[in-house]
Amino acid sequence: MPLLMNRTDIEVVLWSEDRLVTRAWLLENIKGAAGVLVLLTETVNAELLEAAGPNLRVVSTLSVGYDHIDLLLMAQRNIRVGYTPDILTEAVADLSVMLALMAGRNDGPTYSLAKNGEWAKYMHNWSPFTFCGPQLSTTASSPNRTVGFLGFGRISQATLARLVPFGITHCIYTSSPTSKPDTARDAALKAKHKLAAVERVDLDRLARESDVLFVLSPGGKETYHLVDATFLRKMKEMSVLVNTGRGTVVDSDALATALHEKWIWGAGLDVVEGEPHIGTDHPLVKEPRCVIVPHIGSATFETRMDMVTRAIDNLMGGLSGGEMPSELRVAA
Amino acid sequence: MPLLMNRTDIEVVLWSEDRLVTRAWLLENIKGAAGVLVLLTETVNAELLEAAGPNLRVVSTLSVGYDHIDLLLMAQRNIRVGYTPDILTEAVADLSVMLALMAGRNDGPTYSLAKNGEWAKYMHNWSPFTFCGPQLSTTASSPNRTVGFLGFGRISQATLARLVPFGITHCIYTSSPTSKPDTARDAALKAKHKLAAVERVDLDRLARESDVLFVLSPGGKETYHLVDATFLRKMKEMSVLVNTGRGTVVDSDALATALHEKWIWGAGLDVVEGEPHIGTDHPLVKEPRCVIVPHIGSATFETRMDMVTRAIDNLMGGLSGGEMPSELRVAA
Numbered sequence: 134m135p136l137l138m139n140r141t142d143i144e145v146v147l148w149s150e151d152r153l154v155t156r157a158w159l160l161e162n163i164k165g166a167a168g169v170l171v172l173l174t175e176t177v178n179a180e181l182l183e184a185a186g187p188n189l190r191v192v193s194t195l196s197v198g199y200d201h202i203d204l205l206l207m208a209q210r211n212i213r214v215g216y217t218p219d220i221l222t223e224a225v226a227d228l229s230v231m232l233a234l235m236a237g238r239n240d241g242p243t244y245s246l247a248k249n250g251e252w253a254k255y256m257h258n259w260s261p262f263t264f265c266g267p268q269l270s271t272t273a274s275s276p277n278r279t280v281g282f283l284g285f286g287r288i289s290q291a292t293l294a295r296l297v298p299f300g301i302t303h304c305i306y307t308s309s310p311t312s313k314p315d316t317a318r319d320a321a322l323k324a325k326h327k328l329a330a331v332e333r334v335d336l337d338r339l340a341r342e343s344d345v346l347f348v349l350s351p352g353g354k355e356t357y358h359l360v361d362a363t364f365l366r367k368m369k370e371m372s373v374l375v376n377t378g379r380g381t382v383v384d385s386d387a388l389a390t391a392l393h394e395k396w397i398w399g400a401g402l403d404v405v406e407g408e409p410h411i412g413t414d415h416p417l418v419k420e421p422r423c424v425i426v427p428h429i430g431s432a433t434f435e436t437r438m439d440m441v442t443r444a445i446d447n448l449m450g451g452l453s454g455g456e457m458p459s460e461l462r463v464a465a
Numbered sequence: 466m467p468l469l470m471n472r473t474d475i476e477v478v479l480w481s482e483d484r485l486v487t488r489a490w491l492l493e494n495i496k497g498a499a500g501v502l503v504l505l506t507e508t509v510n511a512e513l514l515e516a517a518g519p520n521l522r523v524v525s526t527l528s529v530g531y532d533h534i535d536l537l538l539m540a541q542r543n544i545r546v547g548y549t550p551d552i553l554t555e556a557v558a559d560l561s562v563m564l565a566l567m568a569g570r571n572d573g574p575t576y577s578l579a580k581n582g583e584w585a586k587y588m589h590n591w592s593p594f595t596f597c598g599p600q601l602s603t604t605a606s607s608p609n610r611t612v613g614f615l616g617f618g619r620i621s622q623a624t625l626a627r628l629v630p631f632g633i634t635h636c637i638y639t640s641s642p643t644s645k646p647d648t649a650r651d652a653a654l655k656a657k658h659k660l661a662a663v664e665r666v667d668l669d670r671l672a673r674e675s676d677v678l679f680v681l682s683p684g685g686k687e688t689y690h691l692v693d694a695t696f697l698r699k700m701k702e703m704s705v706l707v708n709t710g711r712g713t714v715v716d717s718d719a720l721a722t723a724l725h726e727k728w729i730w731g732a733g734l735d736v737v738e739g740e741p742h743i744g745t746d747h748p749l750v751k752e753p754r755c756v757i758v759p760h761i762g763s764a765t766f767e768t769r770m771d772m773v774t775r776a777i778d779n780l781m782g783g784l785s786g787g788e789m790p791s792e793l794r795v796a797a
Contacts, residue, residue: 151592152589152590152591152592153588153589153590172593195593223602223603223632224600224602226602227566227600227601227602227631228570230562230566231566231567234559234560234562234563235563238560238563238758238761238764238765243761244576244756244758245577246758246759247743247750247758247759248577248750248757249745250743250744250745250750252741252759253741253742253743255759256485256741257484257485258484258485259485260483260484260485261504261527261769261772261773262766262769263764264759264761264764265764265765265766266764266765267765267766267767268556268766268767268768269559270555270556270558270559271555272552272555272556272767272768272771273771274767274770274771274774275767294630295631298629298630299555299559299627300555371766405579408584409584409585409587410585411579411585412582413580413581413582414582415582418579418580418582425580426576426579427578427596429570432570432596432598433569433570433598433599433600434594434597434598434599434703435599435600435604435606436600436604437593437597438606439604439606440593441593442606
């Protein structure tokens with residue numbers, strides 16, 4: 134904020150409440166603006182441009198995603214668009230590891246038990262396998278672990294690096310069918326991490342061989358429900374599914390069935406199709422082996438501050454007619 | 466179990482219910498036994514030896530701890546004792562990383578929100594820092610992290626190794642005052658993990674400099690309440706405390722105050738003083754920034770199976786008069 138507020142050459146109109154801006158306020162206050170900083174929740178369309186008027190030259194979104202912005206329209210009107218890619222890689226990789234551990238270590242009541250005052254109650258029925266789940270790290274008697282990635286971009290590779298000291302041995306992944314194989318990169322990753330394999334595979338092998346499967350692909354039509362009942366039925370009984378990518382990649386009903394009928398051990402989700410409208414009657418909420426956190430992948434002070442800084446740099450760069458550190462370019 | 470049941474040369478008397486054995490059953494059925502396999506919950510004392518009679522030659526406990534066994538009495542009666550050390554190192558290191566991530570990423574309602582159907586409700590008040598916590602991994606604009614260990618044995622070192630790809634830069638630790646410095650090992654760890662420092666420090670520096678502090682020391686008088694109000698007041702505002710060691714090392718009331726008054730950011734606990742008798746009125750249960758799991762450090766199928774196997778190997782080794790893989794030896 135000081136980045137913006139200390140400027141004397143621009144007038145800043147700020148939604149100052151600590152909640153999402155209302156559409157009415159935005160449409161009223163954007164009048165005559167040269168630039169606007171928005172969140173993923175603000176639709177940037179003809180209506181908004183109409184309200185802003187012809188002065189608008191820059192739209193800067195505090196997000197990696199840009200589904201909320203009509204990019205073609207922006208290009209037609211010569212409005213530059215900034216976004217905040219890459220910055221959240223480390224934060225989302227951290228969360229991916231956390232959810233893999235939580236999903237494995239979750240025998241249902243584990244995380245709510247102490248908060249519900251039930252710790253002592255459970256101990257009456259303690260046995261050596263109470264609260265047990267599959268172990269992420271290898272052991273002397275269980276020396277192999279295969280991690281799978283549906284989508285193998287920056288976040289997947291940062292997650293893979295974090296799992297190396299847990300003793301994982303094999304990495305398999307799928308990529309968009311239109312992308313070219315990168316065997317040189319895979320060989321370099323295999324050598325760097327001293328793994329038995331880093332291999333691009335098809336969905337069938339990804340499902341069958343992964344001990345922990347990370348969904349880290351983009352959303353959209355091409356990845357819609359790639360993880361469905363057919364996929365889940367092929368997975369190992371003790372495997373764990375983590376989705377820190379996009380909710381639409383996983384069929385929620387199929388995953389709920391897979392957990393309920395124990396096709397797989399557990400799931401850890403940061404994203405769910407239809408979020409945030411996930412009520413207590415949602416089939417995944419009812420599954421005790423499903424851990425759900427509310428889309429907090431990039432929610433660290435460090436990362437969000439870097440995202441805000443980038444969004445403001447984009448905005449100021451665009452206003453001055455200079456370089457925007459992260460500009461989205463679409464041909465009109 | 467097949468290890469035991471397939472033997473024709475021994476008679477196995479088994480408590481077959483999936484809950485803790487009753488004392489009465491144990492006292493009744495141990496009569497004449499040559500060996501007994503017990504859990505941490507069975508007190509092995511004069512009463513039990515009396516019930517068993519003079520045949521008893523081996524006690525094998527399925528645990529690392531042996532506070533429940535009167536070792537001096539065992540030595541006096543020439544009863545050999547087996548236990549299961551070291552096996553749980555990797556499982557506890559996994560959980561330590563999980564709790565460090567969970568404590569940092571916990572802005573209070575994070576883990577219960579979806580389960581309570583409140584995801585959409587919170588989004589009405591969303592701002593760029595909603596659900597944010599401190600990031601475990603380093604970022605370009607936040608390039609240093611110091612992890613501290615209260616106690617620096619095998620589990621601490623396995624935890625340190627797991628944190629290296631998160632970008633941590635400094636490792637500091639305290640050890641028992643009676644232990645000798647091991648500067649050669651520290652230099653080797655520093656070189657292996659490419660850290661800026663691996664350094665043994667005093668409690669004062671441990672408290673002041675740790676971004677994440679892991680309590681991984683033994684219990685007992687020497688470590689009782691080492692983490693008290695004085696210690697917690699010195700910690701960083703954005704720091705996180707993880708206890709996967711022993712509950713008695715941390716003063717629960719002081720920690721609850723530290724969380725309530727925001728001396729530190731959060732806590733992740735696998736052990737709590739007085740467990741499992743932790744009710745909803747416990748001061749730590751009431752703190753939203755405190756994550757508590759019910760002593761599941763070693764609770765993975767792989768590790769518990771290895772512990773069972775070791776306990777049976779100890780039992781059979783002792784019965785045959787041969788070697789026990791992990792024998793506790795105490796001079797009578």
